[in-house]
Amino acid sequence: MQRRGFLAELATTMHELEKDKDSLAANPENLKVIFEEMVEMCLWGNATDLSMLTHLSHEQIQHLQSVGRDAQAARAEFILRDDQEKVWDHLKSFAGKTDSRIDFVLDNGGFELFTDFVFADFLVTYTPYASKVVFHPKLIPWFVSDVTPPDFRSTTKSLLSPSFFPQEATPEGAPATDSSEESRAHLYKMVKRWESYIDSGVFALSVPIDSPLGASDKKANFWTTPYPYWNMKELAPELHKSLSDSSLVIFKGDLNFRKLTGDVQWPTSTPFETAIGPLAGSFPILSLRTNKADVIVAIDDEVAEKLESSGEKWRYNGKYAVVLFQPRSE
Numbered sequence: 001m002q003r004r005g006f007l008a009e010l011a012t013t014m015h016e017l018e019k020d021k022d023s024l025a026a027n028p029e030n031l032k033v034i035f036e037e038m039v040e041m042c043l044w045g046n047a048t049d050l051s052m053l054t055h056l057s058h059e060q061i062q063h064l065q066s067v068g069r070d071a072q073a074a075r076a077e078f079i080l081r082d083d084q085e086k087v088w089d090h091l092k093s094f095a096g097k098t099d100s101r102i103d104f105v106l107d108n109g110g111f112e113l114f115t116d117f118v119f120a121d122f123l124v125t126y127t128p129y130a131s132k133v134v135f136h137p138k139l140i141p142w143f144v145s146d147v148t149p150p151d152f153r154s155t156t157k158s159l160l161s162p163s164f165f166p167q168e169a170t171p172e173g174a175p176a177t178d179s180s181e182e183s184r185a186h187l188y189k190m191v192k193r194w195e196s197y198i199d200s201g202v203f204a205l206s207v208p209i210d211s212p213l214g215a216s217d218k219k220a221n222f223w224t225t226p227y228p229y230w231n232m233k234e235l236a237p238e239l240h241k242s243l244s245d246s247s248l249v250i251f252k253g254d255l256n257f258r259k260l261t262g263d264v265q266w267p268t269s270t271p272f273e274t275a276i277g278p279l280a281g282s283f284p285i286l287s288l289r290t291n292k293a294d295v296i297v298a299i300d301d302e303v304a305e306k307l308e309s310s311g312e313k314w315r316y317n318g319k320y321a322v323v324l325f326q327p328r329s330e
């Protein structure tokens with residue numbers, strides 16, 4: 001029930017944005033505020049994949065996945081390096097262009113994919129900076145809950161299915177409240193829009209949408225090889241070329257971050273640009289990562305020292321995060 005609350009809350013937020021669409025488009029500063037909420041929603045959507053569920057309490061999971069403005073503000077101090085400002089400036093440079101494309105290198109299905117859809121929807125529906133989104137799934141569920149093409153296809157269908165969210169009832173069995181009916185309607189409308197975007201190509205998968213589990217595709221096989229993303233250009237030239245046409249490539253989650261940085265035990269203050277090696281400058285990269293493994297870069301020494309001396313398992317307890325941006329080279 002709680003999960004449905006979050007989904008509906010996001011759907012209602014998106015619904016309410018509709019009223020302000022024109023004024024938001026005319027006023028980038030207001031749009032920026034919403035953009036930052038969207039980035040953080042999408043970032044923390046990664047906090048609780050299946051592997052984290054085993055050691056977080058129900059309350060901790062709910063806290064990490066709560067999507068309201070206040071909950072996000074409370075978590076801002078846990079973002080150890082935050083390049084949102086740079087990303088926003090980069091996005092604004094696409095105003096007036098009709099062919100700007102954002103790519104999402106997906107991570108987990110379920111709640112995280114829902115937040116990816118919401119962010120993508122925000123970018124194409126409410127900002128003048130993106131005309132298309134390409135989603136990159138994996139062809140096998142490599143780290144258990146990775147999004148595959150069948151997951152992508154079934155997500156909108158599930159969200160639209162009446163049985164997915166059974167009618168709410170009060171403990172006494174009274175009928176649903178007006179507000180829950182309304183939020184259900186907002187969710188329905190939003191997901192219908194996503195389906196129309198899939199039909200029209202505004203939202204696309206990098207591989208044929210009907211690809212079965214275990215299919216082979218030059219644009220996706222690389223994601224499930226043992227190689228770091230440093231080797232993308234020579235080992236997956238088609239994928240590299242395709243991403244080179246993107247206005248922004250968003251890498252979701254911990255595993256993608258590890259592959260971007262070579263899964264190396266870098267000194268914590270290593271610049272992101274150094275850690276991503278030959279990929280730096282090839283295309284604009286945004287990494288939205290909650291920390292679930294030892295690898296970490298781009299953190300000020302004082303911050304790292306303080307966390308180390310606290311004894312907290314900050315590198316992998318899922319409570320901390322980084323938002324890292326590397327632009328395309330001129």
Ligand SMILES: O=P(O)(O)OC[C@H]1O[C@](O)(CO)[C@@H](O)[C@@H]1O
Binds near residue numbers: 051108143252258
């Ligand atoms: O789903 P994500 O964010 O890519 O996280 C995957 C991570 O989960 C783990 O399997 C366990 O935390 C890590 O080893 C791995 O990097």
